Amino acid sequence: MNKIFDILGYLIPGIALFLALSGCEQQPYRMGERLYKTHCANCHMDGGEGLGELIPPLKGSDYLASHRDQLACMVRYGLKDTIVVNGKTYAEQMVANDKLNDIQIANVVNYVLQNWGNDVKPVTFEEVEAGLGKCGK
Secondary structure, eight states, rough: OOHHHHHHHHHHHHHHHHHHHHHHHHHHHHHHHHHHHHTTHHHHHHTSSOOOBBBOOTTHHHHHHHHHHHHHHHHHHBBBBBBEEEEEOOOBOOOOTTTHHHHHHHHHHHHHHTTOOOOOOOOHHHHHHHHHHHOOO
């Protein structure tokens, strides 16, 4: 009986550590997904496909990689300029999400960069902070 308790004494902390680490690793992704669904999906749709001629797609978007350093500013302050995504011009304004903090912005940007066939290098928190410092309005 003592042998069983000895084995459980090693096994339970190992399982707890594994679950804790895997949960921490997934938390930013889940937060990004939740934030996207709350703040972005109404316009860009759940699958990132955008809305016809009005709202650009995020799915398979060439714009993301070429403007990676500006994405945090776009999330925080919105966008009033005309942009070209996958060869198509979009002029609809993007609303600001100025209530999101820097960590939330990093998580939602990374969620977009890593979904729907996008394979863009994730942004770091430091890159988001630096980028927001440059675009502060």
